Amino acid sequence: MANRVYNFAAGPAAMPLSVLEKAAAELTNCGGCGMSVMEMSHRSPAFEEIIGGAEAALRRLMKIPDHYKVLFLQGGATLQFSTIPLNLYRNSFSADYALTGSFAKKAAAEAKRVGKVNVVASSEDQKFNYIPEVDRSKLDPNADYMYIVTNNTIYGTKWPELPTPLNGVPLVADASSNILSEPMDVEKFGLIYFGAQKNVGPAGLTVVIVRDDLIGHAKPEVPIYLDYKTQADGGSMYNTPPTFAIYMAGLVFEWMESLGGVEAMAERNYKKANLLYDFIDNSDFYTATVPNRAHRSIMNATFVLGSEELNKRFVAEAAKCGLVNLKGHRSVGGIRASIYNAMEYEGVKALVDFMAAFEKENR
Amino acid sequence: MANRVYNFAAGPAAMPLSVLEKAAAELTNCGGCGMSVMEMSHRSPAFEEIIGGAEAALRRLMKIPDHYKVLFLQGGATLQFSTIPLNLYRNSFSADYALTGSFAKKAAAEAKRVGKVNVVASSEDQKFNYIPEVDRSKLDPNADYMYIVTNNTIYGTKWPELPTPLNGVPLVADASSNILSEPMDVEKFGLIYFGAQKNVGPAGLTVVIVRDDLIGHAKPEVPIYLDYKTQADGGSMYNTPPTFAIYMAGLVFEWMESLGGVEAMAERNYKKANLLYDFIDNSDFYTATVPNRAHRSIMNATFVLGSEELNKRFVAEAAKCGLVNLKGHRSVGGIRASIYNAMEYEGVKALVDFMAAFEKENR
Numbered sequence: 001m002a003n004r005v006y007n008f009a010a011g012p013a014a015m016p017l018s019v020l021e022k023a024a025a026e027l028t029n030c031g032g033c034g035m036s037v038m039e040m041s042h043r044s045p046a047f048e049e050i051i052g053g054a055e056a057a058l059r060r061l062m063k064i065p066d067h068y069k070v071l072f073l074q075g076g077a078t079l080q081f082s083t084i085p086l087n088l089y090r091n092s093f094s095a096d097y098a099l100t101g102s103f104a105k106k107a108a109a110e111a112k113r114v115g116k117v118n119v120v121a122s123s124e125d126q127k128f129n130y131i132p133e134v135d136r137s138k139l140d141p142n143a144d145y146m147y148i149v150t151n152n153t154i155y156g157t158k159w160p161e162l163p164t165p166l167n168g169v170p171l172v173a174d175a176s177s178n179i180l181s182e183p184m185d186v187e188k189f190g191l192i193y194f195g196a197q198k199n200v201g202p203a204g205l206t207v208v209i210v211r212d213d214l215i216g217h218a219k220p221e222v223p224i225y226l227d228y229k230t231q232a233d234g235g236s237m238y239n240t241p242p243t244f245a246i247y248m249a250g251l252v253f254e255w256m257e258s259l260g261g262v263e264a265m266a267e268r269n270y271k272k273a274n275l276l277y278d279f280i281d282n283s284d285f286y287t288a289t290v291p292n293r294a295h296r297s298i299m300n301a302t303f304v305l306g307s308e309e310l311n312k313r314f315v316a317e318a319a320k321c322g323l324v325n326l327k328g329h330r331s332v333g334g335i336r337a338s339i340y341n342a343m344e345y346e347g348v349k350a351l352v353d354f355m356a357a358f359e360k361e362n363r
Numbered sequence: 364m365a366n367r368v369y370n371f372a373a374g375p376a377a378m379p380l381s382v383l384e385k386a387a388a389e390l391t392n393c394g395g396c397g398m399s400v401m402e403m404s405h406r407s408p409a410f411e412e413i414i415g416g417a418e419a420a421l422r423r424l425m426k427i428p429d430h431y432k433v434l435f436l437q438g439g440a441t442l443q444f445s446t447i448p449l450n451l452y453r454n455s456f457s458a459d460y461a462l463t464g465s466f467a468k469k470a471a472a473e474a475k476r477v478g479k480v481n482v483v484a485s486s487e488d489q490k491f492n493y494i495p496e497v498d499r500s501k502l503d504p505n506a507d508y509m510y511i512v513t514n515n516t517i518y519g520t521k522w523p524e525l526p527t528p529l530n531g532v533p534l535v536a537d538a539s540s541n542i543l544s545e546p547m548d549v550e551k552f553g554l555i556y557f558g559a560q561k562n563v564g565p566a567g568l569t570v571v572i573v574r575d576d577l578i579g580h581a582k583p584e585v586p587i588y589l590d591y592k593t594q595a596d597g598g599s600m601y602n603t604p605p606t607f608a609i610y611m612a613g614l615v616f617e618w619m620e621s622l623g624g625v626e627a628m629a630e631r632n633y634k635k636a637n638l639l640y641d642f643i644d645n646s647d648f649y650t651a652t653v654p655n656r657a658h659r660s661i662m663n664a665t666f667v668l669g670s671e672e673l674n675k676r677f678v679a680e681a682a683k684c685g686l687v688n689l690k691g692h693r694s695v696g697g698i699r700a701s702i703y704n705a706m707e708y709e710g711v712k713a714l715v716d717f718m719a720a721f722e723k724e725n726r
Contacts, residue, residue: 075588240375
């Protein structure tokens with residue numbers, strides 16, 4: 001497709017071109033049924049096939065066991081910040097939170113509206129540029145769950161190894177920005193959720209993968225939409241789900257499977273991330289903002305140049321070359337290259353080539 | 364476009380073909396920016412133009428005064444059932460509800476989780492096939508709001524005239540199934556909301572139009588996503604909004620304006636509804652399920668044939684002729700033709716022609 005840019009946005013983010021082309025081709029008439037997916041009743045057999053197909057593909061990709069439900073919801077991670085404590089606070093009304101960024105902090109703030117939050121790790125002392133050790137002496141054996149963010153979009157960090165919660169404490173993960181980027185052992189978690197708009201599909205879809213025993217504990221005053229039991233019993237269709245976003249997610253899952261699944265994605269993603277990080281680490285013109293390479297994200301690579309003025313010029317010049325949305329998050333500045341599943345190796349190669357040329361001209 | 368059907372689904376529902384065609388044409392590259400709308404950062408100038416344009420168009424179409432905010436949210440009407448009491452219960456923690464269908468009942472049930480519900484009217488005695496009188500002696504002068512559903516999708520009813528709440532009590536309306544179908548005086552309401560998937564756009568977008576003085580009353584324990592103040596202060600972008608659905612809604616608003624706005628829509632809608640209702644009322648083969656024509660919806664026309672078997676045959680035969688999704692809601696049976704803004708006059712004409720032919724063959 002001519003005139004497409006390489007889009008390094010952190011989310012909403014680049015999607016596979018073949019998926020967009022397929023969606024465009026059937027946007028007025030899907031599968032010969034005479035209407036758009038957007039026009040289909042969510043109760044129609046055609047849409048049931050779409051949502052069922054999307055769920056089945058996700059289950060295959062992530063090897064989700066049968067005793068986990070997959071829920072297609074709305075409201076983004078932000079609504080899950082509240083929904084999780086409203087459903088999972090059930091015994092001690094306390095949970096262990098690891099603070100690895102502002103989204104983890106926001107999640108903890110929402111949990112505090114419902115019960116107690118016990119901070120078991122934090123990297124705020126260094127502006128979240130590393131993944132902290134979990135102080136196991138701080139872990140609460142009675143915690144209703146332990147909460148982590150697997151990948152921190154703003155800061156470019158990722159847990160090098162998942163923390164192990166105390167026996168019987170379910171691990172809850174916001175995996176919005178690295179879901180499906182590499183294999184993940186679902187059975188290690190009580191709940192995994194992600195907003196679709198980074199690694200999967202369009203904004204407006206939030207997927208929750210939740211173990212059966214964690215469903216059904218919401219108190220009577222919890223809004224019916226937020227009760228996982230409502231959504232599980234209704235097969236994500238207690239009310240009208242975001243049908244088109246689910247369809248797009250299904251197409252992205254299909255695309256992933258066609259390339260070899262999560263294992264193939266991981267191989268491609270490490271290859272992309274290594275190309276970029278190797279280049280940065282071999283340069284004294286660019287500096288990675290996460291010093292410990294083992295803590296670096298393979299989805300969001302953050303780095304800086306020698307001055308804010310150089311950062312700005314870099315972003316502007318890159319955009320002129322069709323490498324767009326490289327500006328770091330407004331809260332941290334610098335450069336951020338988000339290189340999700342849909343970003344091709346060629347895109348990262350083009351970025352590295354540009355970086356080399358820019359360095360030559362601006363040293 | 365060849366092979367398109369006439370889609371009488373109640374929602375998600377038919378959309379204007381020209382809108383779908385425009386979306387398809389720019390699905391991989393929107394406005395020459397080198398990416399899909401779905402891939403745009405919600406913080407980008409390009410998307411800010413899209414959301415700003417959609418809001419401005421809606422404000423023009425509905426003549427929304429400046430002291431009302433327009434919020435683009437997620438979660439459907441179902442989440443608003445809870446969000447409204449969580450925000451608007453502020454003094455008496457009681458509200459007046461008119462029960463004109465199962466969605467009004469569900470809304471009342473959610474309000475009961477938060478405070479008191481005072482039922483001021485109900486048509487449940489006759490399976491909601493009429494709009495009840497509001498018993499003014501039952502109205503609570505201290506109610507925090509009065510709640511109605513302007514159009515009842517399942518039953519095919521619409522308020523012939525809006526009820527007038529007691530002085531100072533804000534009127535709150537679920538207008539999901541007749542928003543923008545005819546002029547509505549926004550200043551008569553404290554809050555109007557609608558799910559997009561009936562008369563506006565794809566599922567996954569809920570629009571709330573709320574008067575400024577009703578914002579900012581949520582109690583501290585209310586989830587931050589559900590606090591109208593969060594959403595108003597953030598310009599609907601406290602977190603990532605459903606960007607593509609907002610874009611589609613904007614295209615639909617543009618399409619409405621190009622046809623002459625809400626007044627032109629109303630003219631077209633009454634013409635369509637009258638064609639269908641005149642035909643039904645002049646036939647003894649078909650019976651409207653709402654006896655009082657003044658109470659009938661111009662968006663959802665419900666009727667029955669002489670037997671359940673005939674109803675079934677009607678739906679099946681119609682589908683063969685490209686007139687699809689005519690089955691009534693599973694809770695009431697019979698036939699329902701949803702003829703929202705996007706349904707052309709020709710579609711209703713085709714339906715009436717089919718009805719005449721079917722009557723001849725099956726009498």
